[in-house]
Amino acid sequence: MAFFTHLTRRSLAQSAAMANAIKNVTVIGSGLMGAGIAQVAAQTGHSVTMVDIDPVAVGKAEKRIADSISRVAKKKFGEGDEATKFVSESLSRLRTSTDAVASVESADLVVEAIVENLKTKKELFSKLDNAAPAHTIFASNTSSIPIAKIAEATNRLDRFGGLHFFNPVPVMKLLEVVRIPETSSDTYDAMTAWGKAMGKVTVECKDTPGFIVNRLLVPFMFEAVRMVERGEASPKDVDTAMKLGAGHPMGPFELMDYVGLDTGKFIIDGWHKDYPDVEIFSPSPLLEKLVSEGKHGVKSGEGFYKYKK
């Protein structure tokens, strides 16, 4: 028992040391997820650089972060000086850039949250691998792509893993920490300790399709779309049914609009390519139509539903 307690103390001390080791965080991608991850990292005392190839996306992310931090501050401190200080100190730790390579030069951790496309992610990581210091840990926030396939673009498989956050990042408590066979224990422990320092509850995941949550959630969403395509129910009735009958905070169509239908299409296209014989992953005419019309959900003003811009 004493030996066990000693071990627990030692591993707690090690975890704390590792959380402290990650001070400088670079988040690549300033869309829905990148902005949320950068915000929470800044809120929890990290020095953060948020990068996007698109300067317009950076500007939009800054506005979303300012709005979200105010809501977090209000919830934590109410109105007043403490809330104002929390907002200004958090924002002072956040820088932005459009130059990914330059932004990793002093990073302890790089979290990638760019579009859900394997080729684009590999091209990015390949460039970053040459520019980042040897100790830097690389992580992807991918929803559906195997971490091992992304990591192939680098020479740091032992310092590579998945950090899969949930939308909206400032609110959702879960973080899936994904390891590939080559991920070292030090890297895995450092990612987990950092997740806890971010205020998240972590779960350990193997590099299996969809990890834990999306392995269950995505087929549920697919099935909801198929029901509507078969004319069995309307999106609104499916949403009402799942909220009132199963206690979900959002119905599947509201959630798909919230996540982004373009991201949903990237996921289904990728899984259809990898598993061509699994019928549920075959292309959805309804989803194809909405995405081709630029209806990407809340972020574009329309998806399955219409939103005020």
Ligand SMILES: CCCCCCCCCCCCCC(=O)CC(=O)SCCNC(=O)CCNC(=O)[C@H](O)C(C)(C)COP(=O)(O)OP(=O)(O)OC[C@H]1O[C@@H](n2cnc3c(N)ncnc32)[C@H](O)[C@@H]1OP(=O)(O)O
């Ligand atoms: C056949 C083909 C089909 C193909 C389809 C394929 C689709 C594939 C999709 C794949 C998806 C993959 C995504 C992924 O990898 C993982 C995910 O992230 S899944 C999504 C997980 N998220 C959820 O499930 C969210 C569920 N919704 C909710 O929990 C709530 O609705 C939500 C918190 C979003 C909003 O709550 P609500 O009560 O409705 O609204 P309020 O505005 O009142 O907010 C409540 C509370 O929370 C605070 N808050 C909300 N948003 C923010 C924010 N951005 N920042 C800060 N704070 C926020 C708000 O202030 C409120 O606080 P109070 O103190 O309670 O007032």
Ligand SMILES: NC(=O)C1=CN([C@@H]2O[C@H](COP(=O)(O)OP(=O)(O)OC[C@H]3O[C@@H](n4cnc5c(N)ncnc54)[C@H](O)[C@@H]3O)[C@@H](O)[C@H]2O)C=CC1
């Ligand atoms: N939307 C969601 O609810 C969730 C998404 N994810 C994953 O997070 C990642 C990002 O998703 P979202 O934030 O929703 O996407 P998004 O479409 O909102 O943002 C992606 C951003 O990446 C930028 N980008 C594209 N290529 C880039 C490059 N080479 N370098 C720098 N920036 C680049 C784009 O300009 C855009 O601003 C995806 O892998 C997605 O699967 C994970 C959890 C939830």
